Amino acid sequence: MLKKKGFVGLIASLVLASNLFGAKVTALKTALDEENFQLQVVVEILKKMGHTVKISNDLEYAITFQTISDNAQSDDVYFMAAHWDPIQTNMIKGVGGADKLAIFSEYISNCATGYVVDKKTADKYNIKYISDLKDPKIAKLFDASGNGKADLTGASVGWEVANTIDYQIDEFKLKDTVSHNQGTYSAMISDTMARYKTGKPVLFWTWTPYWVSGKLVPGKDIVFLQVTNSAHPKGIDTELSNGANYGFPINSQKIVANKSVLTKHKDIAKVFDLVKLHVNDVSGQNMLMRNGQKKDADIKRHVQMWLKGNAKKVDSWITLAQAAK
Numbered sequence: 001m002l003k004k005k006g007f008v009g010l011i012a013s014l015v016l017a018s019n020l021f022g023a024k025v026t027a028l029k030t031a032l033d034e035e036n037f038q039l040q041v042v043v044e045i046l047k048k049m050g051h052t053v054k055i056s057n058d059l060e061y062a063i064t065f066q067t068i069s070d071n072a073q074s075d076d077v078y079f080m081a082a083h084w085d086p087i088q089t090n091m092i093k094g095v096g097g098a099d100k101l102a103i104f105s106e107y108i109s110n111c112a113t114g115y116v117v118d119k120k121t122a123d124k125y126n127i128k129y130i131s132d133l134k135d136p137k138i139a140k141l142f143d144a145s146g147n148g149k150a151d152l153t154g155a156s157v158g159w160e161v162a163n164t165i166d167y168q169i170d171e172f173k174l175k176d177t178v179s180h181n182q183g184t185y186s187a188m189i190s191d192t193m194a195r196y197k198t199g200k201p202v203l204f205w206t207w208t209p210y211w212v213s214g215k216l217v218p219g220k221d222i223v224f225l226q227v228t229n230s231a232h233p234k235g236i237d238t239e240l241s242n243g244a245n246y247g248f249p250i251n252s253q254k255i256v257a258n259k260s261v262l263t264k265h266k267d268i269a270k271v272f273d274l275v276k277l278h279v280n281d282v283s284g285q286n287m288l289m290r291n292g293q294k295k296d297a298d299i300k301r302h303v304q305m306w307l308k309g310n311a312k313k314v315d316s317w318i319t320l321a322q323a324a325k
Helices: 002-020 033-048 061-070 089-094 119-125 130-134 136-140 160-171 185-197 266-274 279-290 296-309 311-324
Strands: 024-027 052-055 077-085 101-111 113-118 150-156 178-183 203-207 222-224 251-258
Touching (some): 033 052, 033 296, 033 311, 061 089, 061 101, 061 251, 077 101, 101 266, 101 279, 113 119, 119 222, 130 136, 136 150, 150 185, 160 178, 251 266, 279 296
Parallel strands (some): 024 052
Antiparallel strands (some): 077 251, 113 222
């Protein structure tokens, strides 16, 4: 009997010790380099809390969400820091939704998406709406392939937003004048930027935070096109409070983790809910990357600069998170 109690006590001590030494955390890195900064901010905060964190290789969104779902009840923590809500909600549902994943509050708010043209062309031809491209003469201005249609640099294959773009091309009767080009977005936008530098008209879909809006300033170098009415496959009203309508809802980026974090690691769950990053901080860091500061050492330096500049806020998050444990 004493031996049994001693064994049970030993197990309890080991469990307590493992809690004291922190959780094992895997940070799932998306394949988009510009989302590395926001991931590593969370990683460093978790390390400050005493947790052991490793960062995965680059993963496509679908694999990231599936990995989290597959580890729904794991004793360890799996998380990603770049879930776009609402444009990725179908991906979340496809891997089990709230039964398998814990989705936290807004990490980065006010992330805009929409169609963009260069301001020079927009001003010269009075282009204000995506539906203006129904005019073959206007569409041909953006023809980069020589087929007479406007070449729209669109979303990567597999991104949910690609379905919205296709839907709107159909709804606004643009099939005969606009080609939705898909591929790896980072490569496509680089080609688009090269075209812009030669002085040729450009048409592309983009989002904030992203380096593009730092390189080509909205209102100065580029303009966001509006839509004449909300046309979204999910029936979402995309009109903003000021009456503007860019065809897409304002997004936020959220942290997503395996479901068990809510009960097994309450301190981590709490900090996932508390941490906030301003959209302009991300765009600014992305611009540094675009200007050549894109090595891993550069990203880590950017993260440490942000943590130092926001030390009081970070300390308060950690205090509240540890209290939740």
